[in-house]
Each structure stands twice: as structure tokens, then as C-alpha cells.
Amino acid sequence: MFLAATFALLVGLLMILVRAVKGPTVYDRILAVNAMGTKTVILVTLLGYVSGRTEFLDMAIVYTLISFITTIAILKFIQKGRLD
Amino acid sequence: MAWNEIVCAVLLVVGVLISLTGSLGLLRFPDFYSRLHTAGKTDSLAQLCIFVGLALIDQVTVDGVAYPVDPLIRIKLIMVALLLFFTAPTATHAITKAAMLDGVMPWKKGEPPK
Numbered sequence: 369m370f371l372a373a374t375f376a377l378l379v380g381l382l383m384i385l386v387r388a389v390k391g392p393t394v395y396d397r398i399l400a401v402n403a404m405g406t407k408t409v410i411l412v413t414l415l416g417y418v419s420g421r422t423e424f425l426d427m428a429i430v431y432t433l434i435s436f437i438t439t440i441a442i443l444k445f446i447q448k449g450r451l452d
Numbered sequence: 453m454a455w456n457e458i459v460c461a462v463l464l465v466v467g468v469l470i471s472l473t474g475s476l477g478l479l480r481f482p483d484f485y486s487r488l489h490t491a492g493k494t495d496s497l498a499q500l501c502i503f504v505g506l507a508l509i510d511q512v513t514v515d516g517v518a519y520p521v522d523p524l525i526r527i528k529l530i531m532v533a534l535l536l537f538f539t540a541p542t543a544t545h546a547i548t549k550a551a552m553l554d555g556v557m558p559w560k561k562g563e564p565p566k
Contacts, residue, residue: 420514
């Protein structure tokens with residue numbers, strides 16, 4: 369059950385990857401990367417249930433925070449040209 | 453199949469379907485702002501369905517061995533779901549604001565898809 373959901377999410381990730389590569393504006397790419405980050409969180413959690421290991425959930429929490437901070441940092445870098 | 457695994461399966465299917473339609477929408481929509489709509493939807497609703505579905509499971513069988521799921525896992529699952537529920541729309545909002553300030557014009561009917 370979890371494995372099927374994992375493969376379905378992988379297909380979704382590949383579709384978003386196509387948009388990330390094709391996206392005309394840079395904001396399309398940031399949006400695609402942000403969506404991929406959320407999907408990766410779900411994927412890691414499901415893999416934790418597939419493999420029966422509980423540490424995957426902690427990785428999911430950490431990855432959620434990192435992906436949010438990364439999105440905000442990239443936007444700031446694009447808008448202001450520097451991060452400080 | 454106990455009741456909670458059935459409900460979990462249903463929630464998983466719903467979450468995965470929303471996630472796939474969101475990804476498909478991200479591909480097919482003509483404009484950045486309409487793509488925001490689908491990306492935002494998958495970020496908030498699909499992950500909520502999947503995580504609530506996973507929280508209902510109380511034992512995971514790996515290679516025939518049934519491991520009990522201790523309540524700490526469920527608490528973490530709900531925390532991740534809530535965390536994502538707040539951060540994902542905030543990130544989408546930040547992207548929208550940056551695009552607006554940068555002067556990305558919305559698509560009008562009849563124009564070629566951007």
C-alpha cells in the first residue's frame with residue numbers, strides 16, 4: 369500500500385521536474401522546486417513506513433524546515449541580488 | 453484489514469490523487485499565477501490527507517514482522533502535517549509577492565501560454 373503510494377508520488381515528482389526544467393520564468397522554477405520539496409517530505413515519510421524505520425520521519429521534519437528557508441533565501445537573493 | 457487501515461488506504465488514495473492532479477496542473481496551466489494555484493493546493497491538502505491517513509496506522513508489517521507504531525511517531529506525523537500546513541502557503545505567498553514586484557504579468561485569454 370505504501371509502496372504504491374511512493375511510486376505514484378515519484379511520478380508526480382518527475383512531472384514537477386519537467387516544469388522546473390521547462391519553466392519560462394525563474395519564479396516557475398522556484399515554485400516547482402518548492403512543490404518538489406513538499407513532495408519529497410511526503411515521499412521520505414512514506415519510505416519510512418515502507419522500510420519500518422522511524423528515523424525517516426525526523427528527516428522529513430528537518431527537510432520541511434530547510435525547504436521553506438531555501439525558498440525564502442532564493443527569493444531574497446533574486447530580489448536584492450545579495451543575501452546580507 | 454481493520455477499520456483504520458481501510459480509512460488510511462482511502463486517505464492515501466485521495467492524497468496521492470490530489471498530489472498527482474496538482475503536478476499535472478503545474479505542467480499544463482498556461483501561466484505562472486495559475487500554476488501557483490495547483491502547487492498551493494498540493495502543498496496544503498494532499499500532504500494533510502496523507503499524513504492524517506498515516507497517523508491512523510498502529511502497526512507496520514515489514515518482511516512479515518509486525519512492528520507496533522508508538523504514539524511518538526503519530527505526534528511527529530501530526531507535527532509535520534501542521535508545520536507544512538503553515539509553511540507551504542507562506543512560501544507560495546512569498547513567491548507570488550516576489551513575482552508581482554518583479555512585474556510578471558498574468559496571462560489573458562487568447563494569448564499563447566507562457
